[in-house]
Amino acid sequence: MKAKERHKLKENEFAKSVAHAKDVMQERQGEVTRIALVLLILLVAVAGYSWWRSSRETRANQALASALAVYEMPVVPVPPPAPGSPPPVPQPGTFQTEQEKLDASLPKFLEAANAYPDSTAGIAARFHAAAILATQGKQSDAEQRYKEVVDKAGNTIYARTARLGLAESQVAQGKFDSAIAIYSDLSRDPNSTLPLDSVLMHLGRAYARAGKKEEAIRSFTRVVDEFPQSAYAADARREMEETKKQS
Numbered sequence: 001m002k003a004k005e006r007h008k009l010k011e012n013e014f015a016k017s018v019a020h021a022k023d024v025m026q027e028r029q030g031e032v033t034r035i036a037l038v039l040l041i042l043l044v045a046v047a048g049y050s051w052w053r054s055s056r057e058t059r060a061n062q063a064l065a066s067a068l069a070v071y072e073m074p075v076v077p078v079p080p081p082a083p084g085s086p087p088p089v090p091q092p093g094t095f096q097t098e099q100e101k102l103d104a105s106l107p108k109f110l111e112a113a114n115a116y117p118d119s120t121a122g123i124a125a126r127f128h129a130a131a132i133l134a135t136q137g138k139q140s141d142a143e144q145r146y147k148e149v150v151d152k153a154g155n156t157i158y159a160r161t162a163r164l165g166l167a168e169s170q171v172a173q174g175k176f177d178s179a180i181a182i183y184s185d186l187s188r189d190p191n192s193t194l195p196l197d198s199v200l201m202h203l204g205r206a207y208a209r210a211g212k213k214e215e216a217i218r219s220f221t222r223v224v225d226e227f228p229q230s231a232y233a234a235d236a237r238r239e240m241e242e243t244k245k246q247s
Contacts, residue, residue, distance in 0.1 A: 060121035063112035067125055071105040099136075106132045113145075123153050127162055134169055143169040160186070160194055167202065176210035197227040201236060208243050216243045 076094040081087045095101040109129040116122035130145035146166035153159035163182050170179040183203035186192055192199075204219030220240035223232050230236075 056116065057119055057121070060112065060116035060119040063108075063115060064121040064125050067105055067108035067112050067128070070108055071101065071128065073101060075101055102132050102136060106136075118152060123149055123156075123158050126152070127158055127165075130162065130165055130169075134165065134172075139169045139172040143173070157193055160189075160192055164194065164199070164202065167206070171206050171209060176206055179206050180210065180212075197223050197230040197232050200226075201232045204236065204239065204243075208239065208246075213243055213246060216240075 074094050075096070075098050076091050077096050078088045078090050090096055095104065106129060109125045109132065113122050113126035113129055117126075126145055127149050130142045130149060133139075133142035133145060143166060146162045146169060149162035150159050150166065153162065163186060167179040167182040170176075170182075180203065183199055183206055186194060187196060187199045187203055200219050200223050204216045204223070207213075207216035207219060217240055220236040220243070223230060223236035224240070227233060
């Protein structure tokens with residue numbers, strides 16, 4: 001076959017391929033249009049969700065910041081008035097007592113936590129609310145809020161720290177066995193970022209409160225032996241000796 005004829009044959013085959021492709025496109029034009037429409041809808045949905053999520057995170061952060069702004073206001077007691085003078089006016093942006101500040105900030109943290117329960121800011125707000133409740137002596141409410149943080153925070157530092165707070169609230173309520181179980185689990189967690197000497201100190205105190213002397217002494221001994229430079233070492237020695245003296 002001559003080169004000219006081979007070239008013409010290739011041109012005919014190419015033309016047939018183009019024509020066939022054109023026919024296929026015409027036959028499937030409706031299907032292609034539908035696929036393109038579905039892809040467009042998906043792209044719009046993804047973009048809309050991303051915008052909504054970003055906007056929601058922004059609002060959650062703003063709610064947390066608003067609560068923190070109140071929580072971080074200074075406490076400046078108003079001095080007693082001089083004889084014959086009117087009562088002094090409190091300084092703007094201050095509280096007269098710590099309790100007054102906690103009472104003002106707690107509802108703001110709870111509001112942020114309930115409005116954005118699964119966001120990082122909402123979880124942080126719930127953690128702060130739990131800590132305030134514990135400080136106020138409302139241990140049952142604090143325990144519940146800490147449990148919610150643990151459930152929502154996954155494997156984050158908030159979850160692990162909330163477990164410490166949860167155990168402390170349980171100890172305060174006399175729920176020693178459940179608190180000891182939490183402390184023991186945290187002390188054995190190789191991936192925990194919590195200071196082990198602190199966990200062992202809490203564990204020893206929980207054992208001591210529960211009347212389990214031998215276990216308490218073992219925990220305090222570990223603090224002394226394994227962490228001799230720890231800020232807890234002196235307290236661990238003292239509380240270990242006190243535990244030994246108990247009948």
